[in-house]
Amino acid sequence: MLLNVSYNNPDVKRKIDAEVGEAFGLRERIKQGGIGIGHLVITESSVQIQNFLALDKYRNKCNIELRPRGVIVGFRALLDSYALIIPYWKLNLYKGRAEEYSIYRDNYFIKIEAKAKDKKVHNFIKRILQEKAAQAPTNIDDL
DSSP states (O other), X not given: OEEEOSSXXXXXXXXXXXXXXXXXXXXXXXHHTOSEEEEEEEEEEOHHHHHHHTTSOSOOEEEEEEETTEEEEEEEETTEEEEEEEEGGGOXXXXXXXXXXXXXXXXXXXXXXXXXXXXXXXXXXXXXXXXXXXXXXXXGGGO
């Protein structure tokens, strides 16, 4: 789900919370050692997202925030902020070429740059995969 999150809209907040859960509290953020990473360079994106990114001439960057049941990939276009809301069960992560990760949800995708020296990015992606694995059902009865 791609949403405009520029304004404090209770309906949008409700949709996000229903999809990926409420934001972690301060104690949980400290306990986890942070829940996000920013300034990730976007190398490629789906047509819907690219239409927003093409509106300005600045370098396209995004950030990723962990939530209890998914992730939020945020980016800016002109004066608006947008968020791609991805629950873990719809999240697909791929290691593309040598220096790139692809983040998919249905027909939306964002590819981010991750050079070999960017250990922080690689560790955060591993953490997302661990969280996704922890959320996966373990028995057929859990479905």
